Amino acid sequence: MKSKMKKEFLNFEGGLFSEVEKADVGDSYTKMAEAGVALMGWADPFMPDFSIPSHIMDKTIEAIKSPISSHYTAPTGNMELREVICSRFLEKYGVEIIPERNVIITPGSDSALFFAMFPFLQKDDEVIIPCPSYPNNMQNIKMMQATPVVYKLESNNDYQIEMESLEALVTDKTKMIVLTHPNNPTTTVYSKESLEAIRTIVLKYNLVLVCDQAFDDFTFENEYIAPMSLPDMFEHTITVCSISKGMGLSGYRVGYIIASDKIMDVMYGCAVSVVGATNTVSQIAAVEAFKHPEFMELFEKSYDYRRHQAYKILNNIPGVKLKLPESGFLAWVDVSELGDSSTICKRIVDEAKVAVNDGVNYGPGGEGHIRIVLGVYRDNEVVVEALEGMAQVLNKIALEKGIK
Ligand SMILES: Cc1ncc(COP(=O)(O)O)c(C=O)c1O
Structure with a gap:
């Protein structure tokens, strides 16, 4: 077989x-x-x-005991969870997103990353991926029969991105850039200059940016900038996040996708067949984690x-x-x-x-x-x-x- x-x-x-x-x-x-x-x-x-923090455990048990626990949520996710996610984005990145229009909850962010790329990529499309990188993001591109084009990150440049080298990789087949930010494995928090280079190229060549932000909760010395918050980038960016790393709730399997109305218009349409729905109890517990993240x-x-x-x-x-x-x-x-x-x-x-x-x-x-x-x-x-x-x-x- x-x-x-x-x-x-x-x-x-x-x-x-x-x-x-x-x-x-x-x-x-x-x-x-x-x-x-x-x-x-x-x-x-x-x-x-x-x-597991005790308030999240208590909420999980309370949710399991409620009649809703054995039922589906909407394929796009629990509305209260989408609301708390929007509040987080406003507070953290200054971006106003609408729970009803710009968010889909997914079973973890791995499946979200696949879903983020899938509607765009087809055979022979080229996708620029800064490497070393989270292997799944490279694999997704290949599974969709598109071609990963490696931007080689250099240690002596602190693994940051330079515009000329990035632009040199663009061809008429380039459709997407996939950025893991902060990067896994290098832990790099991309600088304002690196993100500005990406922004320039995305806008100049009308590309899609998929930004994997699974590790965006803990950045130390360097300022974290979400690419979707840069001018004109919201329409071009699909942001994928997770509660696995920052909240330590990997087993709950909750991730989410943030994108513009135009992209979500299509993604909401196919969410029922691609996502089905995310675990109901996990989503209720995730609301608690967002409300009390101390x-x-x-x-x-x-x-x-x-x-x-x-x-x-x-x-x-x-x-x-x-x-x-x-x-x-x-x-x-x-x-x-x-x-x-x-x-x-x-x-x-x-x-x-x-x-x-x-x-x-x-x-x-x-x-x-x-x-x-x-x-x-x-x-x-x-x-x-x-x-x-x-x-x-x-x-x-x-x-x-x-x-x-
Ligand atoms: C960079 C990155 N993105 C996404 C994921 C997927 O995490 P999850 O599916 O638990 O949200 C991982 C997990 O290791 C990761 O390292």
């Missing part, structure tokens, strides 16, 4: 972990944990520990501590380079002087019993890097201990290679 699949899908064998097949992720994950491996390769806040301050404090620890511990190793993470709870580490990243990931699992991601999975520019998820485990010290174990292995490799 596999031979009947589209060739674009057949390329997707294999997963994020170097030694784990994608179809086998659930099982291997458990097996690794049972073998005492610290799992720092899955961007799931505080996994595997208990982390718990996120503690999350942020913890991630801030962890990124400084990672910076301190890993930067001390000869041949290892790490910039202070700019957002969220990831660390993007340059290990290229020590050898190829796949071998290094394997040694980290075998010798330190810590699973991290091989940078090659994040597209061109990812080679020679590893991604570490600092946001796992509730206890900061568990993460610090795992980082120290990893550091011992990396120091050993540096010694073996004679790097000082």
Whole structure:
């Protein structure tokens, strides 16, 4: 039966972990944990520990007990949730969006990203994607038989975007730019200049911008600008967000799409067949999280501590380079002087019993890097201990290679 699949899908064998097949992720994950491996390769806040705030748990239980819990919401989502999302956008980005016209709630943002691209992309369309990037966004483009065109982000340019190099990639087939902002895996918060470059190109060539904002809740030193808030960009931008990362509610599976009336006119029309509807109880609990988001301050404090620890511990190793993470709870580490990243990931699992991601999975520019998820485990010290174990292995490799 596999031979009947589209060739674009057949390329997707294999997963994020170097030694784990994608179809086998659930099982291997458990097996690794049972073998005492610290799992720092899955961007799931505080996994595997208990982390749900009590007011959200209470709301969830209350919702389950209500008659509505076993019924569908509208395919476009719970209206109260759409209202609180609009309030957040007004407060955070100064953008006025209308709950009835500009928002669709989705089962997580992965499906939202697919839905955001699907109405636009067809065979031979070109999509510019700054890389290294969240792999799913690259895969979506390929699954739609369009062609990803890589904008290679450079570490020595702080992974920012320059207009001339961006414009050089535009052809008469270019239809879309997909931006993960802040970026996963590099944690980059795109600067005003980078976003202005994108805006200029989008407007000049009449392109669509899909902006994946799954990590937009925690940005540290740098100002976060939402591309949809820039002049004339709302009509061109489809913004995709999630409660998984910032609110630590990944298992609730709630994401959302924000777009202009003209785009939503079509998307609302097909929401019933594409989305169906998102989990009713999860949406009610998400309203509570938006209304009382104070718990996120503690999350942020913890991630801030962890990124400084990672910076301190890993930067001390000869041949290892790490910039202070700019957002969220990831660390993007340059290990290229020590050898190829796949071998290094394997040694980290075998010798330190810590699973991290091989940078090659994040597209061109990812080679020679590893991604570490600092946001796992509730206890900061568990993460610090795992980082120290990893550091011992990396120091050993540096010694073996004679790097000082
Ligand atoms: C950049 C980015 N976008 C989107 C997602 C999808 O998250 P969810 O479907 O849980 O909203 C992820 C998950 O890892 C991510 O890293």
